[in-house]
Amino acid sequence: MRVTLKDVAAKAGLSPATVSLVLNNRPARIPEATRERVWEAVRELQYRPNKRAASLVTNRMGTIGIIVPDMCNIFFSNICAACETEARVRDYSVLFGSSGDEVELDLNYIDVFFSKGVDGIILAKAGHMPPEDEDRLMAKIQDVNIPFVTVGRRLNMQRGRSITVDHRLGAYMATRHLIGLGHKCIGCITGPANDVMTRERLEGYYEALDEAGIIADPTLICTGDYRFDSGAEHLPYLLGKFVTAIFCFNDLMAMGVYKGCRNYNLQIPKDLSVVGFDDIPFCEALEVPLTTVCQPAERIGTEAMRQIFHLLNQEEEARDFVFEPVLKVRASTSAPKSFSRG
Numbered sequence: 001m002r003v004t005l006k007d008v009a010a011k012a013g014l015s016p017a018t019v020s021l022v023l024n025n026r027p028a029r030i031p032e033a034t035r036e037r038v039w040e041a042v043r044e045l046q047y048r049p050n051k052r053a054a055s056l057v058t059n060r061m062g063t064i065g066i067i068v069p070d071m072c073n074i075f076f077s078n079i080c081a082a083c084e085t086e087a088r089v090r091d092y093s094v095l096f097g098s099s100g101d102e103v104e105l106d107l108n109y110i111d112v113f114f115s116k117g118v119d120g121i122i123l124a125k126a127g128h129m130p131p132e133d134e135d136r137l138m139a140k141i142q143d144v145n146i147p148f149v150t151v152g153r154r155l156n157m158q159r160g161r162s163i164t165v166d167h168r169l170g171a172y173m174a175t176r177h178l179i180g181l182g183h184k185c186i187g188c189i190t191g192p193a194n195d196v197m198t199r200e201r202l203e204g205y206y207e208a209l210d211e212a213g214i215i216a217d218p219t220l221i222c223t224g225d226y227r228f229d230s231g232a233e234h235l236p237y238l239l240g241k242f243v244t245a246i247f248c249f250n251d252l253m254a255m256g257v258y259k260g261c262r263n264y265n266l267q268i269p270k271d272l273s274v275v276g277f278d279d280i281p282f283c284e285a286l287e288v289p290l291t292t293v294c295q296p297a298e299r300i301g302t303e304a305m306r307q308i309f310h311l312l313n314q315e316e317e318a319r320d321f322v323f324e325p326v327l328k329v330r331a332s333t334s335a336p337k338s339f340s341r342g
Helices: 005-012 016-023 032-045 051-058 074-089 103-115 131-144 167-180 196-211 228-240 251-263 281-285 297-312
Strands: 063-068 093-098 120-124 148-151 160-165 186-190 221-223 245-248 273-278 291-294 321-323 326-328
Touching: 005 016, 005 032, 016 032, 032 074, 063 074, 063 103, 074 093, 074 120, 074 281, 074 297, 093 103, 103 120, 103 131, 120 297, 148 297, 160 297, 167 186, 167 196, 167 245, 167 273, 167 291, 167 326, 186 196, 186 228, 221 228, 228 245, 228 251, 245 251, 251 273, 251 281, 297 321
Parallel strands: 063 093, 063 120, 120 148, 148 160, 160 321, 186 221, 186 245, 245 273, 273 291
Antiparallel strands: 291 326
16 A cells, blocks of 8 residues: 555654655755654655655755765765765655866766756865865856755855864874874874865874974875875885884775785784774774774765755754764774884
8 A cells, every 4th residue: 555645744743734845845944853753754654755746846856966086985985875875765866976076077067967957966075176176166056056065175155064074183083092002103194285184184193293292203294195005105114214103094095004014024003003094894894903083974974965955945954064083993003012123
């Protein structure tokens, strides 16, 4: 027997009119708790509205566009998966684009998605963006004039919101953890030099060193590119600097350090402590589980999609979000020991 809107209303203990407003994403002063009751009833009853009929009423296509720098990067793919899950609950579909963090491709995808009639766009950015490129992006966002949420970058948008992570705090916690274990010579493999996250994480790294009275040594900092190979490539140089710990600005580079350590017959953490950033799913499955700073990719994706719907419904709940990272301490870090690397 087909589940109807009235069945959903009865399950939620609300009027059919209220349920209709929520399901059709119509602007109305309906409390968030009430909206959640409706979506909970939808999930339990597995209700599927008639999207074609609804689009005629709401003038919406039921589609959200999502643009990320790199779909192959596990962090961004997890964000995409969470966005899609949240959209599916509301009977929306998603379109994906992978821009390589290039502004030209960002602008192109915005045009393509807009031409397809998407109801909103989520744009994730990672790298540095010159002021002129940011101006072009802002002009495009204002031109299409649809709900917009950025992930990883704050933009001054009239019809938009931003979702970010406190990268400085995450790097501070990671570095402070290593210092607390007794490490004073801490190598660092960063992201690209022009990357916003690189700059913010370096600030946290320097802050922790300064707070502990350790003079920062710029020769202990290597510029990586977030790829697995980047960690292994920089390891020999840092070993030559006699570091006792390495803080990598993402988990893939930390895994590259693991590979390099095997080549040098070094044991983690006995010979070298390693910390990553992101907490991708493989971290706990490594031969030595990786200590890392957790960026809640699933929560970021879910919240980004929820903010799109808040904007679509012109709800007061629409706001900017800054997530606090969490340090996940595992077996890859311990107190340093004195030894010779021949």
